[in-house]
Amino acid sequence: MLIQTEVGRARVVADQLAELPGVTSAEYVTGPYDVVVRIGADTLDELTASVVPTVQQVTGITRTLTCPIANGAHP
Template sequence: MVEAFMLIQTEVGRAEVVAKQLAALAGVSSSEYVTGPYDVVVRVAAATATELQSVVVPSVQGVTGITRTLTCPIADGVHS
């Protein structure tokens, strides 16, 4: 399993709507709208890095209202 966080900027006033739309997509584990330099943070997952890059990330980027994304692959999880 390959996972990443995607940091997303949206059109003004669209963060909540975009976060809700993203939550329904395949490969999206969680979707939150936040404050700060980014408007939405999603956690995405796929079986392989290729699937993540070729299927999941483009489906997220295709949501109306998104202006910019930054994908941050998770190198290693820390569990308590």
């Protein structure tokens, strides 16, 4: 998931996201997005109904883009 944040909030948002269920990693980065988050769930339904909305509710997030892994593999 690619995330844009309010100015100056990338590190705080990444730290908060790292603590959420379903989040396996959260890193703040430079470029057009501010945070890159790897998320996962047992099913696509669980991912879209639970994990994604929980991530989107974190204060300081202005926009998200969910990019499912095409081959379905995850470490």
